[in-house]
Amino acid sequence: xxxxxxxxxxxxxxxxxxxxxxxxxxxxxxxxxxxxxxxxxxxxxxxxxxxxxxxxxxxxxxxxxxxxxxxxxxxxxxxxxxxxxxxxxxxxxxxxxxxxxxxxxxxxxxxxxxxxxxxxxxxxxxxxxxxxxxxxxxxxxxxxxxxxxxxxxxxxxxxxxxxxxxxxxxxxxxxxxxxxxxxxxxxxxxxxxxxxxxxxxxxxxxxxxxxxxxxxxxxxxxxxxxxxxxxxxxxxxxxxxxxxxxxxxxxxxxxxxxxxxxxxxxxxxxxxxxxxxxxxxxxxxxxxxxxxxxxxxxxxxxxxxxxxxxxxxxxxxxxxxxxxxxxxxxxxxxxxxxxxxxxxxxxxxxxxxxxxxxxxxxxxxxxxxxxxxxxxx
Amino acid sequence: xxxxxxxxxxxxxxxxxxxxxxxxxxxxxxxxxxxxxxxxxxxxxxxxxxxxxxxxxxxxxxxxxxxxxxxxxxxxxxxxxxxxxxxxxxxxxxxxxxxxxxxxxxxxxxxxxxxxxxxxxxxxxxxxxxxxxxxxxxxxxxxxxxxxxxxxxxxxxxxxxxxxxxxxxxxxxxxxxxxxxxxxxxxxxxxxxxxxxxxxxxxxxxxxxxxxxxxxxxxxxxxxxxxxxxxxxxxxxxxxxxxxxxxxxxxxxxxxxxxxxxxxx
Ligand SMILES: Cc1cc2nc3c(=O)[nH]c(=O)nc-3n(C[C@H](O)[C@H](O)[C@H](O)COP(=O)(O)OP(=O)(O)OC[C@H]3O[C@@H](n4cnc5c(N)ncnc54)[C@H](O)[C@@H]3O)c2cc1C
Numbered sequence: 029x030x031x032x033x034x035x036x037x038x039x040x041x042x043x044x045x046x047x048x049x050x051x052x053x054x055x056x057x058x059x060x061x062x063x064x065x066x067x068x069x070x071x072x073x074x075x076x077x078x079x080x081x082x083x084x085x086x087x088x089x090x091x092x093x094x095x096x097x098x099x100x101x102x103x104x105x106x107x108x109x110x111x112x113x114x115x116x117x118x119x120x121x122x123x124x125x126x127x128x129x130x131x132x133x134x135x136x137x138x139x140x141x142x143x144x145x146x147x148x149x150x151x152x153x154x155x156x157x158x159x160x161x162x163x164x165x166x167x168x169x170x171x172x173x174x175x176x177x178x179x180x181x182x183x184x185x186x187x188x189x190x191x192x193x194x195x196x197x198x199x200x201x202x203x204x205x206x207x208x209x210x211x212x213x214x215x216x217x218x219x220x221x222x223x224x225x226x227x228x229x230x231x232x233x234x235x236x237x238x239x240x241x242x243x244x245x246x247x248x249x250x251x252x253x254x255x256x257x258x259x260x261x262x263x264x265x266x267x268x269x270x271x272x273x274x275x276x277x278x279x280x281x282x283x284x285x286x287x288x289x290x291x292x293x294x295x296x297x298x299x300x301x302x303x304x305x306x307x308x309x310x311x312x313x314x315x316x317x318x319x320x321x322x323x324x325x326x327x328x329x330x331x332x333x334x335x336x337x338x339x340x341x342x343x344x345x346x347x348x349x350x351x352x353x354x355x356x357x358x359x360x361x362x363x364x365x366x367x368x369x370x371x372x373x374x375x376x377x378x379x380x381x382x383x384x385x386x387x388x389x390x391x392x393x394x395x396x397x398x399x400x401x402x403x404x405x
Numbered sequence: 406x407x408x409x410x411x412x413x414x415x416x417x418x419x420x421x422x423x424x425x426x427x428x429x430x431x432x433x434x435x436x437x438x439x440x441x442x443x444x445x446x447x448x449x450x451x452x453x454x455x456x457x458x459x460x461x462x463x464x465x466x467x468x469x470x471x472x473x474x475x476x477x478x479x480x481x482x483x484x485x486x487x488x489x490x491x492x493x494x495x496x497x498x499x500x501x502x503x504x505x506x507x508x509x510x511x512x513x514x515x516x517x518x519x520x521x522x523x524x525x526x527x528x529x530x531x532x533x534x535x536x537x538x539x540x541x542x543x544x545x546x547x548x549x550x551x552x553x554x555x556x557x558x559x560x561x562x563x564x565x566x567x568x569x570x571x572x573x574x575x576x577x578x579x580x581x582x583x584x585x586x587x588x589x590x591x592x593x594x595x596x597x598x599x600x601x602x603x604x605x606x607x608x609x610x611x612x613x614x615x616x617x618x619x620x621x622x623x624x625x626x627x628x629x630x631x632x633x634x635x636x637x638x639x640x641x642x643x644x645x646x647x648x649x650x651x652x653x654x655x656x657x658x659x660x661x662x663x664x665x666x667x668x669x670x
Contacts, residue, residue, distance in 0.1 A: 188648060294436070327598035 030089050030105060032133040035066025052139040054081030061244045066129045072121035074354045076241060078305045079165075080172035080201065081137060083354070085120050092131040093119045096384050105133045118379060123356050124390035126383040143207040145200040146238065147214055148229030150193040154178050154303075155276040156224030157196040160217050161306045162272045164198070169213035173199035173238070173304075178279075180300030181316050189233050193226055197234050263298065263318040264333050266340045270349030271310040275303065279313055281343045286317075290335055295319040305353065312353035315340050329360075334404060337361070359392040359400055366396075406558070407461040408450045409511065411521040411534075412443045412479065414472050418526050425643040437475060441587040442522025448593035449552060449585065450520055451482060457558065461485045463514070467495060467507055470611065480605040481596040487605075492613040497626035500528065504536035506624060509617040511541060516580065517560065523547045523584045531584075538582040545582040546575055550589045 029051070033042055040061045043053050056075035057063060063073065069091065074083035081087070090105035103116055119129055151157050157176025164174060175197050182190040196218075200210035218225055270278055279301060287293060298318040305312045315336075323331045341351040341364050351361060351368050366373045380387075380395055392400045417438040422431040439447070447464065454460040464479050466472065467490040480487045490510055498506065511519065519541075524531040531547060538545030550572070551565035560579040565572050567588065577583070585591065614621050622628060647662075649655030663669040 323595045324597060327595070330598050 029136045029138075030133050031136050032105075032131060033065050034131050035064065035069075035129050037065050039063050039065065039068060046136055047139065050139055051136045053087070053134060054137045055084060055087060055134075056241075058241060062248065065132045065134075069120055069129050069132050070122060070124055071356045072354065074305055076304070077172035077199075077201075079174050080170045083305075084134075085117070087134045088116055088120055089133040089135060091116065091119055091129055091133065093127040093129045095127045096386070096388055100130075101127075118383075121356065123358065123393040125393050125395060126379060126389060128389075138203075140201060140203055140207070143201060143204045144235075145207055145211040146231040146234040147198040147200075147211070147218075148189075148231060148234040149196040149218060150189075150191055150226040150229060151176070151196045152194065152224040152226060154194055154279055154301075156221055157194055158272065158276055158303060158311065159224070160196060160221050161303065161311060163217035163220060164214055165306050165308055167213055167217070169200075169210045171198045171210050171214060172201045173197065174306050175302055175304045177302040178300035180298050181302050182300075184298060184316075184318075186233075186237065189229055195229075196225075197237075199234070199238060263316055264336070265314055265316050265355075266337045266351075267312055267314040267353045267355060268340060268344040268349050268351055269305075269310060269312040269353035270344065270347060274347050274349055275311055275313055278343050278347055278349055281347075282315060282340050285339045285343060286336060289339065292319065292322070292332055292335075295322055295332070314353075329403065330405060334360075357394045360404060362392060362394055362396040362400070363404060365394055406457075406459070406517050407463065407515055408453075409514065409516040409519045410443070410447045410450050410462060410464045410484075411507065411519065411537075412447060412464050412466045413440045413522075413525050414438070414466065414468060414475055415440045415526045423641055425641065428638055428640045437472070439475075439479070439593065440522050440525045440527075442524060442585060444522075444593040445587050445589045445591040446520040446522055446583075446585040447479070447482075447484075448591035449589070451484070451594055452591065453554060453557070454483065456554075463488060463516070465490065465507065465510065467491070467498075467503060469496070473609070476609060477605050478596055480608050481600045481603050482594055485608065487609045488612055489609070490612050490617070492621070492624070494614050494619075494621035494624045497629065498624055499629035499631035500530055500532035501536055501631070502624055502629045504533050504540060506617065506619060507533070508537050508540035509619055510612060511537070513617075518557075518562075518579050519582045521582060521584045523549070523586045534582050534584040541580075541582070543580045543582060544577050545584065546577055547584040549583055549585045552583065552585070552589075 031042065031046070039053065039055060039057075042065075043060065046052055054075070054077060055068070055073075056077050057068070057073045058076065059073075060075075068084055069088060072083065072085060075081065090103045092100065092102045094100050103119070119127055154176055161174050161176060164171065177185060177195040179190070179192060179194055182193065182195040186195055198214045200207045200214065202210070268278065283299065286299060290296070296317060296319045298316060301313050301315040303311045303313055317336055319332055321328055321332070337360070341361065344351050345364065345367050351364055357365055357368070365376070369376055376394075391397060414437045416435050420435045424431050450460070450462050454462055462484050463486040464476070464484050465488045466476065470489065470491050472489065476487045476489055488510065490506055495506060519537070521534045523534070534547060535545050546564060546566055548567050549564045550567045553563040556563045556576070561576055562583065563574060563576050564583060565574055567586065614624060647658065649658045660669070
């Protein structure tokens with residue numbers, strides 16, 4: 029089961045068409061209403077049901093791309109092959125720095141919304157939530173949503189029930205026996221760590237939250253206007269990933285360091301995070317921070333976002349995690365690309381030299397450029 | 406042209422938290438801010454200076470020396486000079502004495518126009534600008550919500566004054582005291598990133614009673630005619646939180662609330 033689309037097809041359009049015939053892309057980044065397939069593949073995007081369906085890299089079957097020389101390459105659509113290195117990954121996540129993606133073939137899935145099960149819990153701390161997530165995943169269950177929110181982050185997402193506590197949520201979906209078994213696995217994991225569970229939340233509240241997740245173009249425009257009108261900022265994020273044992277350590281180190289070191293700490297309105305994408309061997313942490321802006325707009329990046337992001341990236345790399353679980357590297361994290369990849373940076377650098385020798389593709393994305401430094405630091 | 410801006414640092418009353426059990430104001434998290442009306446007056450001056458770089462701006466405040474670092478931050482916003490009128494003898498001055506002290510300094514200083522706020526967050530009397538104008542023998546207007554830039558540059562500004570029911574337009578010749586309200590929305594620029602650590606010590610002066618030729622006994626609590634008889638905390642009752650849903654009942658509840666409390670007619 030697969031669908032082929034050109035790079036300018038909006039995810040929402042494909043999803044709407046598939047739903048009419050009982051299928052889904054399984055891909056649901058919050059940017060679903062605005063993002064297009066070329067961008068989704070080029071940024072290695074990941075959706076909110078990734079724990080069941082995977083990230084975009086698990087969905088792409090084959091693709092077509094064009095290199096700066098004009099060379100067009102088609103990577104054929106087969107279920108699997110052992111034909112040398114998996115060259116799809118030269119295009120997936122290249123952020124426009126190596127080639128331009130023109131067509132994508134992705135897997136599609138049967139959709140069973142009637143079997144969806146929702147679970148929500150108020151919990152003692154982030155570490156408890158991470159333990160429950162780990163238990164669920166290492167036992168082989170694949171809920172489509174599995175998330176833990178810190179108190180601060182929970183406050184902005186679940187104002188109607190968070191009660192000042194951390195929040196743990198799950199959604200199980202798929203064919204009924206699979207969804208039910210997954211639900212049972214979740215309940216067993218919660219039971220095992222019941223000392224850290226404060227109370228169960230009405231699942232209707234979780235379902236309601238789930239139905240209002242995505243951002244439309246209007247939401248984005250309204251947010252920008254609000255920032256202009258009130259000199260405010262509605263929040264930045266930096267998301268990282270690491271092994272199960274490491275994530276709570278990184279979380280604590282980051283929060284403590286920001287509280288101690290960040291010069292504008294008094295301006296922070298929210299500092300917290302959530303884990304929203306889990307794997308057999310670890311999970312991500314999506315740090316969120318909102319602050320009152322007490323500087324000129326041109327200085328905001330250097331006074332607020334960059335110092336905060338620096339602490340998050342440094343603490344993550346120090347403990348062996350990745351500074352970019354999703355959202356790519358872009359232009360604002362390229363100063364750490366070498367450190368992120370270590371000795372494997374050699375391979376990345378050679379790809380750039382080979383495919384874009386004149387450096388004309390997406391200048392500054394992934395690969396550090398001195399000209400951009402004064403915007404960053 | 407030289408503009409003097411008067412400025413007061415006040416506690417940010419919005420950050421006070423009311424303790425409903427003990428009926429006290431918790432000021433622990435409160436910080437000092439530039440009085441919002443005054444910030445708009447300085448904002449107007451600094452934005453005008455951007456267009457006319459030869460304008461000179463001096464900021465004057467009467468305050469304890471603890472405001473020094475905040476004053477340095479004010480100067481880093483491209484202000485030419487900062488003056489703190491500071492003396493232990495000035496502590497506890499009422500509005501009249503405060504105006505007299507500031508006037509004593511301004512009589513020694515050159516200026517074309519004095520910009521101030523209309524009132525302060527903490528005092529709220531709106532006395533100082535008019536008393537100051539009286540001591541200096543010049544005109545004054547309060548509650549200004551708009552200043553026409555071109556006529557201001559020409560020394561005869563046309564200003565809009567909000568009198569609640571009407572907006573009056575006046576023309577007033579320099580020298581004058583123009584007192585702005587925060588509703589003017591003149592935005593005070595922030596210190597730029599590159600200037601955050603700038604050394605401005607040579608642009609900041611501290612002025613005491615001797616330099617102003619003021620008898621310490623005529624200033625501060627002793628020199629003030631206003632005597633505070635009593636201050637007390639106003640008490641408030643905590644209101645229950647009502648959470649409604651986006652449905653017919655919810656809309657009706659919100660509508661009733663607004664109507665019962667006079668927000669809807
Ligand atoms: C409100 C909001 C929510 C978001 N939520 C998520 C989320 O949940 N998960 C997630 O992973 N991401 C999320 N994102 C970021 C996400 O990566 C992008 O929204 C999306 O993947 C990019 O698609 P786009 O079509 O908007 O690409 P664009 O923004 O147009 O481009 C993104 C980058 O990809 C490159 N690119 C675009 N098209 C091509 C192409 N055809 N070939 C080669 N390179 C190309 C460009 O050089 C550019 O640097 C969110 C963003 C927003 C604004």
